[in-house]
Amino acid sequence: MIYRLKELKGDTIAVPQLVFSKLGIAEEYNVRVALYVLATGVTDPDKICADLKLRSRISAESALAFWAGAGLLERYEENAAPGAEPSAPAPMRWAEIAAASRTDPMISSLIDCGQTSFARPLTHTEMEKLVNLYVQEGFAPETVMLCVAYVASRGKRTMAAVTHELKVWRAEGVETGEQADAHLKLLALRQSREEYVSSLLQITPEELTLGGRKAIARWYEVYGYDDAMVQEAAIQAGPKRDLWYWNSILKTWNAKGLRSIHDVRGPVAAAGASRNIRVDRAAPSGNDILKNATRRRSLIKKPE
Numbered sequence: 001m002i003y004r005l006k007e008l009k010g011d012t013i014a015v016p017q018l019v020f021s022k023l024g025i026a027e028e029y030n031v032r033v034a035l036y037v038l039a040t041g042v043t044d045p046d047k048i049c050a051d052l053k054l055r056s057r058i059s060a061e062s063a064l065a066f067w068a069g070a071g072l073l074e075r076y077e078e079n080a081a082p083g084a085e086p087s088a089p090a091p092m093r094w095a096e097i098a099a100a101s102r103t104d105p106m107i108s109s110l111i112d113c114g115q116t117s118f119a120r121p122l123t124h125t126e127m128e129k130l131v132n133l134y135v136q137e138g139f140a141p142e143t144v145m146l147c148v149a150y151v152a153s154r155g156k157r158t159m160a161a162v163t164h165e166l167k168v169w170r171a172e173g174v175e176t177g178e179q180a181d182a183h184l185k186l187l188a189l190r191q192s193r194e195e196y197v198s199s200l201l202q203i204t205p206e207e208l209t210l211g212g213r214k215a216i217a218r219w220y221e222v223y224g225y226d227d228a229m230v231q232e233a234a235i236q237a238g239p240k241r242d243l244w245y246w247n248s249i250l251k252t253w254n255a256k257g258l259r260s261i262h263d264v265r266g267p268v269a270a271a272g273a274s275r276n277i278r279v280d281r282a283a284p285s286g287n288d289i290l291k292n293a294t295r296r297r298s299l300i301k302k303p304e
Helices: 017-021 028-040 045-052 057-070 094-100 105-118 124-135 141-153 159-171 177-201 210-221 227-237 243-256 261-265 267-273
Strands: none
Touching (some): 017 028, 028 057, 094 124, 124 141, 124 159, 141 159, 141 177, 177 210, 227 261
16 A cells, blocks of 8 residues: 555644654654644643643653753743743753753763763752753853863862852853863963962962962963062062062062063162162161251141
């Protein structure tokens, strides 16, 4: 028996190509739910379950989550006011994540990366938080994975640490995977600079405060100084090993336009370009500030 498509004269329903592209991986009930939603516009799990005689409400919810992950459906706030601007997608729960991971390979990659970096299985709650950084917060999957690996390498294997670090990255303009990769190189460079300054201060890098780390980054990235200039500031400070004293020296040099050690030790600096520069003399200058002190005019106004 040979079959052919019969000419349709009744109502027809447009089925998006997206549905056909998922036929190879979609379960039978997923296809039924998709066709039902396209025909009726109904997305209530209870009604879908009753009309299609599915095994349970969970089957309907799983199918809806499947098509939401595929891009056929979108999530929205149930109590949103009519005509209101669409808000961010609602957070995905574990059941939705499990269903959406079959259509969005990035979700599986995120979970695999998290478990590999943390060296342990992720809990359902951790998976929800990790995936929602991508789905709800809008971070690029590559950025999230690079951040997870970075945070784990620093011994912080929690989703709270990952979320905090991603917010810091976003504040610094890091959005794409390429930007995240460049930012990681900058972080590695900052770490090496912090280790160098710590060695000059004779402390461990862990003893640096957040303010101290920001000051060190400013020396190199804003002032444009290198290790030699930082070492020169330490020399000028003498026995005073204090990061904030060094910071005042470098800040003054930058304000006076001193860009190199030659500038610092040159005649401009000697003429008073920097009040923080220590002057070593072979012999006393001979200027006695107390000479003729008794004959000097008083600077205090006499009472009338």
